[in-house]
Amino acid sequence: MDGRIIGFIVWALFGCFMIGLGISAFFSKKAVGFWANIKTFPVNDIRGYNRATGKLFIAYGFIFIVLGVPLLSGQNTPYIILSVLGVMIETIAIMAIYTLSITKKYKEK
Numbered sequence: 001m002d003g004r005i006i007g008f009i010v011w012a013l014f015g016c017f018m019i020g021l022g023i024s025a026f027f028s029k030k031a032v033g034f035w036a037n038i039k040t041f042p043v044n045d046i047r048g049y050n051r052a053t054g055k056l057f058i059a060y061g062f063i064f065i066v067l068g069v070p071l072l073s074g075q076n077t078p079y080i081i082l083s084v085l086g087v088m089i090e091t092i093a094i095m096a097i098y099t100l101s102i103t104k105k106y107k108e109k
Contacts, residue, residue: 022057
């Protein structure tokens, strides 16, 4: 197999892992954690919170896989900058969505 195909497969496997996290969040009975090594805040609607967080993880995984498509173009393609910048922007966007939207809606007052 060509190196660029292997690179894209590894990239896509990470995206599938994120999609798997989102699917498992849908069916979790306890509030799903978003940040590493931090306890989840008290949630007023666990099912709704888990669904919102799961959708966020699934969307992140799909977009991550799509952003990996320039890896198939070859090693020295200038389009790889789209992958690098796209993942940075995507990661910042999901952190902002989680903090400004999901936390605000589901945090117990």
